Amino acid sequence: xxxxxxxxxxxxxxxxxxxxxxxxxxxxxxxxxxxxxxxxxxxxxxxxxxxxxxxxxxxxxxxxxxxxxxxxxxxxxxxxxxxxxxxxxxxxxxxxxxxxxxxxxxxxxxxxxxxxxxxxxxxxxxxxxxxxxxxxxxxxxxxxxxxxxxxxxxxxxxxxxxxxxxxxxxxxxxxxxxxxxxxxxxxxxxxxxxxxxxxxxxxxxxxxxxxxxxxxxxxxxxxxxxxxxxxxxxxxxxxxxxxxxxxxxxxxxxxxxxxxxxxxxxxxxxxxxxxxxxxxxxxxxxxxxxxxxxxxxxxxxxxxxxxxxxxxxxx
Amino acid sequence: xxxxxxxxxxxxxxxxxxxxxxxxxxxxxxxxxxxxxxxxxxxxxxxxxxxxxxxxxxxxxxxxxxxxxxxxxxxxxxxxxxxxxxxxxxxxxxxxxxxxxxxxxxxxxxxxxxxxxxxxxxxxxxxxxxxxxxxxxxxxxxxxxxxxxxxxxxxxxxxxxxxxxxxxxxxxxxxxxxxxxxxxxxxxxxxxxxxxxxxxxxxxxxxxxxxxxxxxxxxxxxxxxxxxxxxxxxxxxxxxxxxxxxxxxxxxxxxxxxxxxxxxxxxxxxxxxxxxxxxxxxxxxxxxxxxxxxxxxxxxxxxxxxxxxxxxxxxxxxxxxxxxxxxxxxxxxxxxxxxxxxxxxxxxxxxxxxxxxxxxxxxxxxxxxxxxxxxxxxxxxxxxxxxxxxxxxxxxxxxxxxxxxxxxxxxxxxxxxxxxxxxxxxxxxxxxxxxxx
Numbered sequence: 001x002x003x004x005x006x007x008x009x010x011x012x013x014x015x016x017x018x019x020x021x022x023x024x025x026x027x028x029x030x031x032x033x034x035x036x037x038x039x040x041x042x043x044x045x046x047x048x049x050x051x052x053x054x055x056x057x058x059x060x061x062x063x064x065x066x067x068x069x070x071x072x073x074x075x076x077x078x079x080x081x082x083x084x085x086x087x088x089x090x091x092x093x094x095x096x097x098x099x100x101x102x103x104x105x106x107x108x109x110x111x112x113x114x115x116x117x118x119x120x121x122x123x124x125x126x127x128x129x130x131x132x133x134x135x136x137x138x139x140x141x142x143x144x145x146x147x148x149x150x151x152x153x154x155x156x157x158x159x160x161x162x163x164x165x166x167x168x169x170x171x172x173x174x175x176x177x178x179x180x181x182x183x184x185x186x187x188x189x190x191x192x193x194x195x196x197x198x199x200x201x202x203x204x205x206x207x208x209x210x211x212x213x214x215x216x217x218x219x220x221x222x223x224x225x226x227x228x229x230x231x232x233x234x235x236x237x238x239x240x241x242x243x244x245x246x247x248x249x250x251x252x253x254x255x256x257x258x259x260x261x262x263x264x265x266x267x268x269x270x271x272x273x274x275x276x277x278x279x280x281x282x283x284x285x286x287x288x289x290x291x292x293x294x295x296x297x298x299x300x301x302x303x304x305x306x307x308x309x310x311x312x313x314x315x
Numbered sequence: 316x317x318x319x320x321x322x323x324x325x326x327x328x329x330x331x332x333x334x335x336x337x338x339x340x341x342x343x344x345x346x347x348x349x350x351x352x353x354x355x356x357x358x359x360x361x362x363x364x365x366x367x368x369x370x371x372x373x374x375x376x377x378x379x380x381x382x383x384x385x386x387x388x389x390x391x392x393x394x395x396x397x398x399x400x401x402x403x404x405x406x407x408x409x410x411x412x413x414x415x416x417x418x419x420x421x422x423x424x425x426x427x428x429x430x431x432x433x434x435x436x437x438x439x440x441x442x443x444x445x446x447x448x449x450x451x452x453x454x455x456x457x458x459x460x461x462x463x464x465x466x467x468x469x470x471x472x473x474x475x476x477x478x479x480x481x482x483x484x485x486x487x488x489x490x491x492x493x494x495x496x497x498x499x500x501x502x503x504x505x506x507x508x509x510x511x512x513x514x515x516x517x518x519x520x521x522x523x524x525x526x527x528x529x530x531x532x533x534x535x536x537x538x539x540x541x542x543x544x545x546x547x548x549x550x551x552x553x554x555x556x557x558x559x560x561x562x563x564x565x566x567x568x569x570x571x572x573x574x575x576x577x578x579x580x581x582x583x584x585x586x587x588x589x590x591x592x593x594x595x596x597x598x599x600x601x602x603x604x605x606x607x608x609x610x611x612x613x614x615x616x617x618x619x620x621x622x623x624x625x626x627x628x629x630x631x632x633x634x635x636x637x638x639x640x641x642x643x644x645x646x647x648x649x650x651x652x653x654x655x656x657x658x659x660x661x662x663x664x665x666x667x668x669x670x671x672x673x674x675x676x677x678x679x680x681x682x683x684x685x686x687x688x689x690x691x692x693x694x695x696x697x698x699x700x701x702x703x704x705x706x707x708x709x710x711x712x713x714x715x716x717x718x719x720x721x722x723x724x725x726x727x728x729x730x731x732x733x734x735x736x737x738x739x740x741x742x743x744x745x746x747x748x749x750x751x752x
Binding site for chain 1: 398401404407408425426428429440513514515564565566567568569570571577578581583586710713714717718723726727730732741742746749
């Protein structure tokens with residue numbers, strides 16, 4: 001009997017431990033976190049760590065790489081095409097992000113007013129964001145075509161031009177052309193998100209400002225902008241990140257040409273890793289994007305979310 | 316004429332064997348094929364997307380015939396060859412995906428250890444049909460074994476408007492680079508310009524830029540795989556292309572592989588490098604304007620430069636099976652079936668000569684002489700060099716091409732964004748980074 005009783009007691013002990021653990025808020029909380037943590041590790045942390053590791057190796061497609069330390073980065077530091085891609089990426093991100101913000105904010109303010117057919121106008125504003133990126137990229141590729149461009153055709157028919165514009169065949173024309181395509185594609189995201197932010201601002205604040213005789217500009221500067229700044233921080237962080245890491249638009253419209261004038265770091269990374277077969281170097285280029293992205297995030301969160309500034313005060 | 320030499324040698328060999336066997340003996344077969352595919356095999360095949368619908372339809376029809384004959388199920392998929400390369404790379408890296416890919420150029424040489432040894436298929440086909448073109452053999456072989464079977468090449472020839480050439484004062488298409496430049500200059504003068512892709516166009520831009528480099532004796536590497544791109548021969552090629560570029564239609568710096576087709580069929584282009592698809596599409600188009608263009612066009616091989624021999628670069632298509640396949644014997648059976656002359660010939664007729672054959676014995680297909688406009692495409696593999704020339708095929712040659720090192724060099728020099736000397740130096744530095752590994 002004693003032989004049987006002992007395991008039963010142990011079992012009861014274990015079971016009560018298990019049951020008691022589930023009664024603990026801390027333990028239960030941790031258990032609920034497990035799936036989320038597993039997903040984060042599997043799909044975010046692991047690929048990121050693998051990318052870091054690959055960047056430190058000479059891995060070729062289908063092969064096992066050796067650890068080579070910072071050799072890829074040293075090699076890239078002497079690579080003129082890499083530095084051109086860094087310049088292109090910064091140029092593309094800065095100009096596209098500034099213009100997207102300006103147009104997006106203007107549209108958001110407009111859509112926040114009492115407009116006829118407001119819902120329809122909002123739907124139209126959202127359209128570029130609804131169209132798959134590749135389809136809009138193909139549309140822009142045609143719009144910029146050296147022989148069939150609708151823009152050139154219209155201008156020639158209107159008597160304003162004699163020759164077709166070489167949108168994608170000239171390095172600077174090509175840079176501005178892809179920036180414009182990105183702006184068209186990115187404005188709805190900025191506009192709609194800022195509109196959502198605008199609608200959370202209490203009308204009573206504007207009423208009080210009106211009673212105090214505030215002008216439109218004063219209302220915008222002292223109420224709208226500070227109240228909107230947390231949303232602006234989030235929107236611009238995402239906008240900068242998405243622009244900096246853009247791939248589809250560039251790859252479809254120019255494939256990095258002409259003469260690498262539109263190669264972004266993301267497209268160059270793909271070209272070196274996949275078509276070129278050098279996974280190590282491709283990963284190193286991707287890793288080289290991280291400091292820029294971290295700087296953009298820090299700027300947004302520590303720069304735009306300063307509490308005094310949000311409340312309308314000066315720093 | 317290396318093809319006739321090989322065939323005559325084989326014929327002589329067979330004749331000798333028959334004599335030795337004595338009268339009344341059934342002639343010795345050139346090759347034996349002994350392969351027993353795995354039972355209940357099922358394979359996934361990924362191939363390049365068609366430019367000519369009838370070609371793909373015939374390929375699919377023959378695949379079905381293969382399944383009916385062997386019981387091997389085949390799932391056939393198609394992607395543009397730009398998209399096949401990443402998929403092939405991922406399949407090699409993760410060890411999963413299609414069992415067999417029909418891709419391009421030296422991709423198999425980037426991951427040879429991941430591929431099924433197809434030496435037996437290559438030896439069978441070579442012996443049965445009188446040997447491979449040397450360039451096909453180079454693309455298929457790694458060391459002494461074969462890792463890929465060349466399917467042919469989507470041959471590239473010069474596509475030109477006959478009436479425009481005649482108006483420019485040429486009765487025949489020039490056969491050398493000097494005459495070719497004169498023709499381009501005359502076409503430009505007549506406002507009927509030529510145009511060659513100088514953007515990141517995998518097929519067309521790489522095709523004609525490599526031709527120009529090699530035509531003047533330039534090359535990325537020598538036989539020891541040492542980078543020798545920054546050379547007087549390369550500068551001569553760049554100077555030549557700079558003069559050619561001055562005659563081109565505007566916008567070629569942005570062109571990808573489809574731009575010249577569109578411009579040609581719209582009547583804006585008189586001369587370009589392309590496969591036979593412009594003519595085929597024009598001929599079968601319901602648009603009378605495009606039909607007229609097709610009637611007025613012809614094809615020619617790339618002119619010969621100061622090196623005195625053809626120096627074309629062609630888009631070679633290659634079958635390669637992965638070791639991760641559960642049915643490697645079925646994969647080999649499929650390649651063998653599709654490459655057998657009877658099936659290949661029928662497919663070639665359907666494609667209207669879109670693929671230049673890798674085995675000279677396949678040149679007797681009537682499609683090549685059914686219209687003289689098709690004939691120049693027949694011998695593309697006879698005239699071409701491999702993209703690793705004069706070195707080996709492998710990671711570095713693929714990377715140099717994949718990173719558009721040669722195309723960018725010509726684009727820089729031609730557009731004036733760098734002098735030929737600067738462009739050659741920069742390109743040599745880029746190439747060294749790959750060949751130093």
